Amino acid sequence: MKTRFVLIHTSHAGNVGATARAMKTMGFDDLVLVAPRWANVLNREETIQRASGALDVLKNARIVPTLDEALDGMTHLCATAMTPRDFGPPTRAPRDHFAQLLSAPEGPDAAARPESVAFLFGSERFGMQNDDVYRCHVALSIPTDPCFGSLNLAAAVQLIAYDWRQALGGFAVQSATSPPAQADAAAVAAMLRHWEEALVAVDFLDPAAPKKLMPRLNQLFNRASLSPEEIHILRGVAKAMLQKAAVAEPPKA
Template sequence: MNPAQIDTSVFNRLRFVLVETSRPGNIGAAARAMKTMGFSDLVLVNPRFADAVSQDEAVAFASGAQDVLAGARIVGSIEEALADCNYAAAVSARLREFSPPVVMPRALATELAANTGLQAALVLGNERFGLPNEIVEKCNVLINIPANPGYSSLNLSQAVQVLAYECRMAALGETKIASVIGFQGDAAGLADIEGMYQHLEQALVAIDFLNPDNPKKLMPRLKRLFARTGLETEEVNILRGIAKQILATRK
């Protein structure tokens, strides 16, 4: 296919990742919410039931979106779910001390629709416990849906619906880009960024800047710092090159 003919719309670049979902009905309802807004890429990380997508409750709540259910992939880890993504947004009603930058759904949707180089994922957690901190820290941003502060608890599928709607509106041109930068390289893959963090941590230990027995919050703070930058592939390579040189000189 001619590269010019490849559909780079957000509908083909956005994945919905549900982590450890308990109720098959919520999976079905999420599939329905996705399909009504034109999305279809659904990945489940360790759902409570291995056959969740085929259970009667899931099929009933999908209500016509059985094709999205049938196409859903079930994986064993968040790393598998994000393997070919270079951007991930954690969705949580609870703010975290060392979370990545917090953005609103509309701002996120605008960015995802405009930047065709992003292979993105929206990551939503378990109905009762949400997302653990270690998954949130792997993401580029934290999405907080501005709900009633007196009762801000959204059902899983409702959160999917809000986000899918905002992304659809952005794709249809209902929002405008607030700013444009000059040259923009390829966004770094999430696995590459995680590898860079591990490499950097080794280097910091080697120069006695980081005490592995008493690390405190250094690495979460560094992750938050870099998450605000929108790391590109070349930038990750530079940082890994620095870490490599540090390790080489300490041998």
């Protein structure tokens, strides 16, 4: 669904950059600024630094003089207003509203889903003006601690963007690393022979009465599913034990 984020009278350049970053992490790129404090806000150093790589969002962003121009083509308008109002659209939590919005049946004989959604954010100091809230279909209120509900502008954008992306289906969790390859049985056996030699050298294993130490170590390493790199480390430990034992061994008469 076409999604637009609209910042109205933004006064801090850093918040514009951080908003671009918040949008990009959730896969959104349509950003419109209504009469920001700085005419060159999209190119200011603080904006670029806070965008932290979301320069494509800044490049595609638009600055317009009026809210009417910012909302051109948008069919469902969501105000973000923490302060309750006696008059205006219903106030809902983002997640609840999104679930209701996307559950609307489609078709000519049913209430269709909106074709596009715009999220409106007011200035950092004063929030949204009443007239701007009144024209919206809903006022989204992020559930916060009743004793402290003050949210940074970019943080609010991130929360709305996350809940909206989740409502649209979300992204799959990406594994940070691929699982390591597993060492073969021959490598494990060679490492165990190396360890047996080292354990004897440091007097931890009595070759005359080995009991079940080596089979138990074999089972331990099998459960660990060692990688080739881990085998290399363990053989390095065995080598160090052998070297230490050789240095400590008294000279023969």
